[in-house]
Amino acid sequence: MRNFLRNVTATLICLSGIHILIREFLCRNRVAILTYHDTKPTVFAKHIAYLSRHYTIISLDTLVAAIHQKDFSQIPAKSVVITIDDGHAGNIELLPIFKQYRIRPTLFVCTQIINTHRHFWFKIEGQSKAEKEKLKRLPNAxxxxxxxxxxxxxxEKVYPDRQALNIEEMKEIIADVDFQPHTQFHPILPYCTEAECRQEIFGSKADLEKLLEIECPHFSYPNGDYTEREIEIVEAGGFRSARTTVIGWNTLKTAPYQLKTIPIADDAGLSLFRAQLTTIPQRLNKWVNSLFNVNLL
Ligand SMILES: [Zn+2]
Incomplete structure (x- = not known):
């Protein structure tokens, strides 16, 4: 049912031509930051081929520098940034696509899960989506x-199988990827104590800078959840930007610690992908979800 509704909505959006109007007019001086998680190379290759025909793919660094300088003159019209969250092991399979299109996506990784056999808490099997959503609204302890x-x-439990990238894989792709922290264990920051929050934010920056001997000026909030407290901690920690999951495009006026995003379904076919670039399906879904507590699209 959900797939059917997704496809119908995507087809209607594409038939209406609204995706072209948004791309050609709205995106002239706005930058989309796309968010993926664990997409497959066959899906991702189609998205990037489409983007490379109609958009310019730029790095997160370029966008953040332009926002801080309040100068978009060096940002091409219709620019997009690619971000991929969590550090899933399957991300290594995307490397040939990064190379083929010469793009440098930002991978936001959980620094105490990468290079270990620890698991992501939100990937635990046998728990419904509704149960996981409830867990996200509990105090961290x-x-x-x-x-x-x-x-x-x-x-910190070690499992037989590995869910996240390991150091060998990260070293293999580091020339084509910008690694940045996404906390240590992916808690929901506003539900953490201040000490936990500082540890997760500062600790993840220190972990990644040490592990890969790089600088990490960008952050993304797990589940996109943040309050004024998280913004203050991120800023005090020496970061230059933080990405939320607020749906929308970024302009000169976007606050650097509240970057907006366009979430992309990891399994989106090309028609849904084109529709999702308009943000209409995601906004519709959010609206329906707030009214009826169901994910329609
Ligand atoms: Zn995440």
Missing amino acids: ERLARLKQTADFEP
Whole structure:
């Protein structure tokens, strides 16, 4: 049902031509930051081929520098930035596409999960999406207690299988990828204590800078959740930007610690991808979700 509705909405948007109007007029001086998670190379290759025909793919650094300088003169019209969250092991398979199109996406990684056999808490099997959404709204200690109780999950527990990129893979792709921190264990920051929040933000920056011997000026909030407190901590920690999951485009006036994004479904066919670039399906979904608590699209 959900797939059917997604496809119908995407087809209607593409038939209406609104995706072309938005691209040609609205995106002239706005930059989209696309967010992926664990997309497959067959899907991603089609998206990037489409983007390379109709848009210019720029780095996050370029966008953030322009926002800080309040000068978009060096930003091509219809620019997009590619970001991929969490550090999923499958991201290594995208390397040939990064190379083919000479793009440098930003990979926001959880620094205490990469290069280990620890698991992402939100990938625990046997828990419904609704249960996971509930967990996201619990104080951090309570969320961890509930995960231990229901799934025997612990953030530092080592599992037989690996979910995240390891150091060999990261070194293989580092020339084509901009690695940046996404906390250590992916808690929901506003539900953490201030000490936990500082540890997750500062700790992840220090972890990644040490592991890869790089500078890490960009951050993305897990699940896109942040408050004034997180903005202050990120800014105090020496970051130059932070990406949220607020849907929209970025302009000269966008606050650098509240960068907007366009979330892309990891399995989106080309027609849904073109529709999602308009942000209409995501906004519709959010609206329906707020009214009926269901994910329609
Ligand atoms: Zn994430």
